[in-house]
Amino acid sequence: MKKIQLAAIPLLSATLFACGVSNDNKSSENDFTHAYQSITDATLKAHTKTLSSDEFEGRSPTSKGEQVTLDYLIRNFKEMGYQPGNGNSYLQAVNLLEMTASADMAMTIGDNRFEYKKGMIASTKREQSQVSVTDSDVVFVGFGVNAPEYDWNDYAGLDVKGKTVVILVNDPGFENPDSGKFQGKTMTYYGRWTYKYEEASRQGAAAAIIVHETAPASYGWSVVANSWSGPQYSLVSDNGNADRVAIEGWLSNDAAKKVFADAGLDFAQEKAKALQGPYHKSLKQKASVTVNSTMKKSVSQNVIATLPGSETPDEHVIYSAHWDHLGKDESKDGDQIYNGAHDNATGTATALTIAKAFKELNVAPKRSVTFLIVTAEEQGLLGSLYYAEHPIIPLDKTIANLNMDAMNVLGRTKDVSVVGMGKSELETYLAKAASRQNRTLTQESRPEAGSYYRSDHFSFAKQGVPALYAKGGDTPIDEQTAAYKKRAKVVITGCYHQVCDQFRENWDFSGVREDSQLLFEVGYDIAQSTDWPKWSASSEFQRH
Ligand SMILES: [Zn+2]
Incomplete structure (x- = not known):
């Protein structure tokens, strides 16, 4: 900091x-x-x-x-x-894709079949009513980061095409703030889950699964389970998002530890290695995942105006x-x-x-x-x-x-x-x-x-x-503002994304x-x- x-x-x-x-x-x-x-x-x-x-x-x-x-x-x-910002129009159409994965999804890694919302959760951005991977090799890819400016590539020398990659959350700086790696505690984009799936897609992986840990994620497993179980949105694309990794999922920390243990590895030790430098290791197991989804397309608008x-x-x-x-x-x-x-x-x-x-x-x-x-x-x-x-x-x-x-x-x-x-x-x-x-x-x-x-x-x-x-x-x-802030902040914080985030005269x-x-x-x-x-x-x- x-x-x-x-x-x-x-x-x-x-x-x-x-x-x-x-x-x-x-x-x-x-x-x-x-x-x-x-x-x-x-x-x-x-x-x-x-x-x-x-x-x-x-x-x-x-x-x-x-x-x-x-x-x-x-x-x-x-x-x-103001002039219309898009030719004669103040609008720009945005085509949205809504995918809702059903609760009958299945994820098996090695001998473990993990339970929906307890051990795992998954979804897809591909425009398909069913996506699946079968008997796919499972590889731990550390933080799943390819960052030339930090001279860090967890995928170096590794071909993950058709494979299932298991990825740590956040970036290597978070738990090692004094190591000079990345930006210390300040999260870089390489720490965001959005990045992890994008990079796994670029690498050609079949499935990308992030290991949940509360501190580096900054939220608990229940947030993961809840926010990933409803509809997931993306943009409609010409190729039906075929360039996205088919399965985007999470494993709970306990579930991940089991997968590592079955490979004869200790999760904490492997994580420590991944913190030291670019890292990957085979987890010597196969993954099979199936996700069924319903989909819906809709159109919304951006507004654009120019002086x-x-x-x-x-x-x-x-x-x-x-x-x-x-x-x-x-x-x-x-x-x-x-x-x-x-x-x-x-x-x-x-x-x-x-x-x-x-x-x-x-x-x-x-x-x-x-x-x-x-x-x-x-x-x-x-x-x-x-x-x-x-x-x-x-x-x-x-x-x-x-x-x-x-x-x-x-x-x-x-x-x-x-x-x-x-x-x-x-x-x-x-x-x-x-x-x-x-x-x-x-x-x-x-x-x-x-x-x-x-x-x-x-x-x-x-x-x-x-x-x-x-x-x-x-x-x-x-001081007067400080006193007001103390009262008002309770509402602002407590009403984040709630119906009580409403206008107040005071x-x-x-x-x-x-x-x-x-x-x-x-x-x-x-x-x-x-x-x-x-x-x-x-x-x-x-x-x-
Ligand atoms: Zn906002």
């Missing part, structure tokens, strides 16, 4: 001058100040209240609530004078926020609507409010400013993933992405929390904008949770576009306002400059 902060300081000071960040490049300081101050608590509050009202039905993709949401967003962008630049309109700064949330559950007693006021009516409200501020300028910024309000974030960042894989604005003309998700309704803060701190030069712009507010940048409070990989900016990062996700930090501005929007002004200034400065902010050398992302 400390290492990251030390590394970030020279980066910030060294690039401050190079990036030309200064007040001089604002066409008119008065013009900027007027636009900056047009961002108010009242506007942010009003949009949040509307978007999270029952009329929007929890904004589930493909529901009636989606249409109400799209109408609201398009009407606002039109009224502000053309006054000098280089083909270059864009893209703000993103997800409009979707969890919809409603008619089988529930009492309140059935997941209003998603905090997650993410606040981020969508922020996008609309920043968009309005740009229109308050007498002269539009030199570069274009585009707002991308995406769908299906809650199903796995699918709207932004689709956009990044089918970009409307070429990625090599996309200077930066600034993301807004679940804004800070806990009052003003002395600090700005940067999720994934140290990753890019965008932090130089952020630090400068924060200093106007007498705020400093801090690292997110739980970097081991891998939050940088869990909202829509990540879809841009994966494609090499520098992406920033930052919002109010942990230190309240004063929410303090001054923190959202300050963060909105901050992100407005960051986007403005980038749009006024001719610079191309870069990823830092230690980041796992680089421009393609």
Whole structure:
């Protein structure tokens, strides 16, 4: 943790001058100040209240609530004078695939037949009602990582075609924070389960099974069993996701220990070897897995609106926020609507409010400013993933992405929390904008949770576009705010993804306002400059 902060300081000071960040490049300081101050608590509050009202039905993709949401967003962008971002349209269609695995799935490894949701869980992203692997060789591939920048490849010299790979969760830095491996406790993308399945797919494995461990996963087995047993979403692809590994599964820790023991190996010892360096080992057993699924296809929409630049309109700064949330559950007693006021009516409200501020300028910024309000974030960042894989604005003309998700309704803060701190030069712009507010940048409070990989900016990062996700930090501005925060935080934390995440009149929007002004200034400065902010050398992302 400390290492990251030390590394970030020279980066910030060294690039401050190079990036030309200064007040001089604002066409008119008065013009900027007027636009900056047009961002108010009242506007942010009003949009949040509307978007999270029952009329929007929890904004589930493909529901009636989606249409109400799209109408609201398009009407606002039109009224502000924004141009459609996709030809004549403000919409980009996103084709979703929903796969629900049935409980009759079977997984046998060696002599062990593991029980559904107790010892194992599995699903598939392939568009097939049944997928199976039979008598497939089982190989332990350590962390399942192929990371050239860390000189680490667990698959080196190994052919896993048709085989079943067993993979540890997180990355080699987590349990060895002082070893200098990866980023210590801070999770890199190589630690995310999404990565493990993607890499196993690239390697041509038939099945990929992650071993659950509570500390490095940061959640217990029950979370795995519950979240993997319902419908799983992905994007519809031309090849029916045939390039994905057929079986994506998890083994409980006890189940995994049995598999290792039957191979005459000790799980803890093998894990210790995998922590030392790139590692793989045959588990000398065969796996057979069958998963039956039902499938459903549906179409949802991203919203995209642009303010053309006054000098280089083909270059864009893209703000993103997800409009979707969890919809409603008619089988529930009492309140059935997941209003998603905090997650993410606040981020969508922020996008609309920043968009309005740009229109308050007498002269539009030199570069274009585009707002991308995406769908299906809650199903796995699918709207932004689709956009990044089918970009409307070429990625090599996309200077930066600034993301807004679940804004800070806990009052003003002395600090700005940067999720994934140290990753890019965008932090130089952020630090400068924060200093106007007498705020400093801090690292997110739980970097081991891998939050940088869990909202829509990540879809841009994966494609090499520098992406920033930052919002109010942990230190309240004063005692009164601290007291308010203590009360309000109980609700925010307890209502995460619950029906009680609903708008409250007593929410303090001054923190959202300050963060909105901050992100407005960051986007403005980038749009006024001719610079191309870069990823830092230690980041796992680089421009393609
Ligand atoms: Zn969210």
